[in-house]
Amino acid sequence: MIFLQSLWQTIPDTGSYMIAGYAVIFGIMFIYLVSIALRYRRAVQKLEYYQDQVK
Amino acid sequence: MNTDKPRLLTFLDVLSGMLLTSAVLMVFLYAPVERTMGAVQKVFYFHVSTAWVGMLGFLAAAVVGVLYLTTRKIKWDLAGYAAVEISLVFFLIAIISGSIWARPTWNTWWTWDPRLTTAAIVELIYAAYLLLRAGVDDPARRARFSAVYAVFGFFSVPLTFIAIRLLRTIHPVVMGGSNPGGEGSFSMVAPMKQTFFFSLFAFSVIFIDLFWHRIRLEKVTSKIEELRIQLMD
Numbered sequence: 001m002i003f004l005q006s007l008w009q010t011i012p013d014t015g016s017y018m019i020a021g022y023a024v025i026f027g028i029m030f031i032y033l034v035s036i037a038l039r040y041r042r043a044v045q046k047l048e049y050y051q052d053q054v055k
Numbered sequence: 056m057n058t059d060k061p062r063l064l065t066f067l068d069v070l071s072g073m074l075l076t077s078a079v080l081m082v083f084l085y086a087p088v089e090r091t092m093g094a095v096q097k098v099f100y101f102h103v104s105t106a107w108v109g110m111l112g113f114l115a116a117a118v119v120g121v122l123y124l125t126t127r128k129i130k131w132d133l134a135g136y137a138a139v140e141i142s143l144v145f146f147l148i149a150i151i152s153g154s155i156w157a158r159p160t161w162n163t164w165w166t167w168d169p170r171l172t173t174a175a176i177v178e179l180i181y182a183a184y185l186l187l188r189a190g191v192d193d194p195a196r197r198a199r200f201s202a203v204y205a206v207f208g209f210f211s212v213p214l215t216f217i218a219i220r221l222l223r224t225i226h227p228v229v230m231g232g233s234n235p236g237g238e239g240s241f242s243m244v245a246p247m248k249q250t251f252f253f254s255l256f257a258f259s260v261i262f263i264d265l266f267w268h269r270i271r272l273e274k275v276t277s278k279i280e281e282l283r284i285q286l287m288d
Binding site: 022025032033043 | 095
C-alpha cells in the first residue's frame, strides 16, 4: 500500500514560481550593477570637468 | 584623484562572476528537487543568500558608524552609506523572492507573520536612513546623524533573525533549529547543504566586491562636492 502511495505521489509543479523568483533576483541585481557602473562613469566625467575648472 | 580600477578589484569582479555562475549551476544541476514543494524550493538558496548580504551590509554600516563617531573621518560615513544602499537592494530581493516562494507554499503572497513583518520594518528603517541623508545638507552633521541612525537601526536586524526562533510563525527554520508550526519546512540533504553554504560564500564575496565599487563611487562623488564648493568660493 505504501509502495502504491509513493508511486501516486507526484512532485508539485511549481517551476513557474521558481522562474519568477530567479527572474526577480537576477533582474534587480542586474539593474543595480548597471546603475553602479553608469553612476561611476558619470561621476568620473563630472570630476574631470570640475578638475579642469579648478585649474 | 586616481579613478583607475585597482587590479585586485578586477580580480574580485572575475571571482564574483565565477562564484555566482558556480552557485547557479549548483542550484539547478546539483541540488535535488524537494519533493513536497517542488522546484520553487530552489529559490531558498538565493533567497537566504540575499537576506544574508542585507544583514551583512547593515552590520557593516553599524560598525563603520561606530568608527565614524570615534574618529570623525568622512571615509567611514561614505562606507556606511555604501553598505546601506547595497543591503537595501539585497534585502528587497530577499523579501520579493520570499513572497514568490510563499505563494505556492503558504497559498498567499504575503502574510503579517513575525518574520515577514520584521523584515519589512528593517527595510523601511533603512529606507528612512536614505531619506535622512537626503534631508541634511551639512556633510559633518549628515555623517553624524547617519552614523547614530545606522548604529541604532541595526538593533532591528537581529530581531528579524530571532523572530522565527522565538515567536509563533509559519516561516520555516531551516538552519540552527526547527519550527514545528513552520509551513514549507524541509530537511536539507547533503547536496542541498553544500549548495546553500556555497551560495552564502558566493554572495559574501559579491558583497565585498559591490561594497568596494560603491565606496569608489562615493569617493568620486565626495571629491566632486569638494571641488564644487571650492569653485563657488
